[in-house]
Amino acid sequence: MSARHLVLDLGGVLFRFDHARRLDRLAAELALPRERVDALLWKSGFSADCDTGRYADAAQVRARIRELTGFAGGDERLDAAWCSAFRPDPRVYEILQPHRGSRPFALFTNNGPLEEEALPRRYPAAFEGFGQLLFSHRLGRRKPDPAAFGAALRRLGAEPGEVLFLDDSAANVDAARRLGWTAFRFRGPDDLARALRS
Known part of the structure; x- marks a missing residue:
C-alpha cells in the first residue's frame, strides 16, 4: 500500500x-519564579493530565491554571503565554x-x-x-x-x-x-x- x-x-x-521560552513567558505573566511555574504546571502532572483528556475543554484548562497559580488576567494573555513554546x-x-x-x-x-x-x-x-x-x-x-x-x-x-x-x-x-x-x-x-x- x-x-x-x-x-x-x-x-x-x-x-x-521551545519549552524553556514558554516557562520564561509564563513566569513573567504569572509573576512567579520559573521553577515554581515548572513545578505547578509540569512536574505536578497537570500538563500530562491535559494531554490525556482529564480536562474536557480549554475553559477547564484555563480555570485550573488560575486555581494553581492565582493568575487573574484575561484568556488571551494566558493563551499567548501557554502557547508561546510553539512558533x-x-x-x-x-x-x-x-x-x-x-x-x-x-x-x-x-x-x-x-x-x-x-x-x-x-x-x-x-x-x-x-x-x-x-x-x-x-x-x-x-x-x-x-x-x-x-x-x-x-x-x-x-x-x-x-x-x-x-x-x-x-x-x-x-x-x-x-x-x-x-x-x-x-x-x-x-x-x-x-x-x-x-
Missing part, C-alpha cells in the same frame, strides 16, 4: 518548539505548500484542549490543509503508547502501511515503525523534504 496519508507531529515538526516554521510551511491537496494531511500530537483551541486561531495559515487534528486529549493516550497510534489510525480510517509519519521524537518514530507505519525522524525541514520524495 502507498503512504497516502501524511501525518506530522505538531511541536518540533510543523512548529518549532510556525516558515521552511516547513514552504515545503508543504506544493503538496497540499495531493493527499490527506493530519497532525498527531501530544497536546491538550487549550493548544487545540488556541494554536489554529493564532496561526491559521500553518494549519491550512490539515483535515484531521489528532490531539492526544481526544485519543485518551499519548505517543509512544501503541494505543494512541491505534486510535489515530481509526480516526484516519487508514491501514498502517498507508501512513507517512514524521516526528522529532525517536521513541515515537520507533513505536510507529513497530506498528507498520512508514516513519521518519524529523531533525529539520530537509528531513520532511526527503520523506515527501520517498
Whole structure:
C-alpha cells in the first residue's frame, strides 16, 4: 500500500518548539519564579493530565491554571503565554505548500484542549490543509503508547502501511515503525523534504 496519508507531529515538526521560552513567558505573566511555574504546571502532572483528556475543554484548562497559580488576567494573555513554546516554521510551511491537496494531511500530537483551541486561531495559515487534528486529549493516550497510534489510525480510517509519519521524537518514530507505519525522524525541514520524495 502507498503512504497516502501524511501525518506530522505538531511541536518540533510543523512548529518549532521551545519549552524553556514558554516557562520564561509564563513566569513573567504569572509573576512567579520559573521553577515554581515548572513545578505547578509540569512536574505536578497537570500538563500530562491535559494531554490525556482529564480536562474536557480549554475553559477547564484555563480555570485550573488560575486555581494553581492565582493568575487573574484575561484568556488571551494566558493563551499567548501557554502557547508561546510553539512558533510556525516558515521552511516547513514552504515545503508543504506544493503538496497540499495531493493527499490527506493530519497532525498527531501530544497536546491538550487549550493548544487545540488556541494554536489554529493564532496561526491559521500553518494549519491550512490539515483535515484531521489528532490531539492526544481526544485519543485518551499519548505517543509512544501503541494505543494512541491505534486510535489515530481509526480516526484516519487508514491501514498502517498507508501512513507517512514524521516526528522529532525517536521513541515515537520507533513505536510507529513497530506498528507498520512508514516513519521518519524529523531533525529539520530537509528531513520532511526527503520523506515527501520517498
